[in-house]
Amino acid sequence: MKNKSFVSINDLTREKILSLLEAAEKFEENPNRNLLEGKIVGSLFFEPSTRTRLSFETAANRLGASVIGFSDAATSSATKGETLKDTIMMVSSYADVIAMRHKLEGAARYASEVSPVPIINAGDGANQHPSQTMLDLYSIKKTQGTLEGLNIHLVGDLKYGRTVHSLLHAMRHFNPTFHFIAPEELRMPEEYRQFCNENNIPFTETTEFNEEVIADADIIYMTRVQRERFSDLMEYEKVKNCYRLTNAMLANTKENLRILHPLPRVNEIAHDVDDNPKAYYFQQAQNGLYVREAIICDVLGIEI
Amino acid sequence: MNDNKRHAMQVSALCNGTVIDHIPADKLFAVVNLLNIPEMNNNVTIGNNLDSNKLGKKGLIKIADKFFTDDEINKISLVAPNVVLNTIRDYKVVEKREVKMPDRIDNLIKCNNLNCITNNEPMATHFYVSNRETNTLKCRYCEREVNINDVELL
Numbered sequence: 444m445k446n447k448s449f450v451s452i453n454d455l456t457r458e459k460i461l462s463l464l465e466a467a468e469k470f471e472e473n474p475n476r477n478l479l480e481g482k483i484v485g486s487l488f489f490e491p492s493t494r495t496r497l498s499f500e501t502a503a504n505r506l507g508a509s510v511i512g513f514s515d516a517a518t519s520s521a522t523k524g525e526t527l528k529d530t531i532m533m534v535s536s537y538a539d540v541i542a543m544r545h546k547l548e549g550a551a552r553y554a555s556e557v558s559p560v561p562i563i564n565a566g567d568g569a570n571q572h573p574s575q576t577m578l579d580l581y582s583i584k585k586t587q588g589t590l591e592g593l594n595i596h597l598v599g600d601l602k603y604g605r606t607v608h609s610l611l612h613a614m615r616h617f618n619p620t621f622h623f624i625a626p627e628e629l630r631m632p633e634e635y636r637q638f639c640n641e642n643n644i645p646f647t648e649t650t651e652f653n654e655e656v657i658a659d660a661d662i663i664y665m666t667r668v669q670r671e672r673f674s675d676l677m678e679y680e681k682v683k684n685c686y687r688l689t690n691a692m693l694a695n696t697k698e699n700l701r702i703l704h705p706l707p708r709v710n711e712i713a714h715d716v717d718d719n720p721k722a723y724y725f726q727q728a729q730n731g732l733y734v735r736e737a738i739i740c741d742v743l744g745i746e747i
Numbered sequence: 748m749n750d751n752k753r754h755a756m757q758v759s760a761l762c763n764g765t766v767i768d769h770i771p772a773d774k775l776f777a778v779v780n781l782l783n784i785p786e787m788n789n790n791v792t793i794g795n796n797l798d799s800n801k802l803g804k805k806g807l808i809k810i811a812d813k814f815f816t817d818d819e820i821n822k823i824s825l826v827a828p829n830v831v832l833n834t835i836r837d838y839k840v841v842e843k844r845e846v847k848m849p850d851r852i853d854n855l856i857k858c859n860n861l862n863c864i865t866n867n868e869p870m871a872t873h874f875y876v877s878n879r880e881t882n883t884l885k886c887r888y889c890e891r892e893v894n895i896n897d898v899e900l901l
Binding site: 451453526527528545546547548549550552553567568569570571634 | 863
């Protein structure tokens with residue numbers, strides 16, 4: 444690779460993950476640092492994602508950089524049939540670093556190969572969203588004091604949920620125990636169960652989501668069960684309310700338990716959970732700002 | 748010396764060229780097409796269902812005055828991973844190699860994932876072997892895994 448891009452969570456070593464998290468901690472202490480004064484961050488959202496785009500652009504602004512780009516492919520030259528390579532070459536002649544979101548898988552890897560400036564993957568289709576994984580890791584470390592030896596319960600759509608797959612990959616460095624809680628149609632794919640076996644990561648699997656199952660959890664990572672994922676809508680109707688977390692279910696959970704969710708949520712976390720101190724999903728989203736500041740500085744080789 | 752003599756016997760008519768041996772009989776014509784042999788003007792001999800200790804029945808291709816590049820050889824490994832390639836010069840087998848699946852496969856196969864960037868941009872594909880025992884390849888771009896039996900050549 445020509446430059447120091449941030450493309451896939453699978454590229455990161457344990458040391459790299461920890462050093463990025465350490466940098467993010469410093470940004471949480473003080474998010475406003477003029478480290479990128481005079482620099483320009485390209486924010487190329489070929490596919491709209493308001494949440495991620497605002498987080499990256501806020502990170503750039505808080506670092507003192509200016510932001511150029513677009514928030515939708517409809518307003519970019521991609522609609523005129525320009526190749527991704529040409530768009531990246533054009534923008535890289537203006538920007539010092541590019542954060543990009545694209546609907547096609549592998550787009551960020553390819554961009555990183557043709558671009559003379561670093562590429563930060565802000566999501567490539569169903570493949571990777573590594574800054575999301577970093578903020579998940581940051582949230583786990585911050586709330587538990589460590590990433591080591593935790594009991595992590597993944598709930599909901601474990602088949603298509605890219606955030607849970609990436610989290611599983613990233614946690615392989617930290618001796619976790621996983622609990623996969625999903626309906627039969629959306630169970631964790633064989634590839635990832637095999638990954639756990641190969642990496643000696645213990646895991647359990649169940650279709651039941653109740654108080655007992657979560658009694659020993661340190662982290663509950665909720666995901667949305669989406670209607671369009673089901674071939675049989677009867678099946679969806681049967682399971683849609685089974686993977687719903689309510690405040691009552693949390694009565695006997697561990698004191699240190701925290702509930703994460705990549706957001707947006709629909710009804711998989713009841714609103715009465717929001718006021719429980721164990722709910723952490725809003726702070727989790729906020730942590731995205733700090734890790735994105737850390738990632739931008741890292742790819743530009745700026746020490747904090 | 749005796750060994751060399753015996754090889755020379757097997758490829759008797761060939762002065763210079765390549766003998767592709769130990770092709771599974773059912774893969775012979777896939778290999779023929781893959782190497783564009785129907786388009787060649789070289790002197791070609793194709794044999795099939797020959798007796799083989801290793802395979803039971805095997806196919807064999809002799810091509811005069813043709814020497815293959817690494818890329819072409821890599822291609823063979825995608826349909827018939829264990830064939831043997833003999834390079835003949837001046838009636839002698841000067842090189843004998845077993846074709847093996849390479850660690851990387853550059854611009855030879857198509858990614859099966861329609862949402863992969865490689866199917867949407869004018870660009871080369873790149874795969875690497877993620878599990879040699881199960882013959883699993885992984886796309887460098889979309890990171891999807893695919894079994895070698897399910898791939899389509901470019």
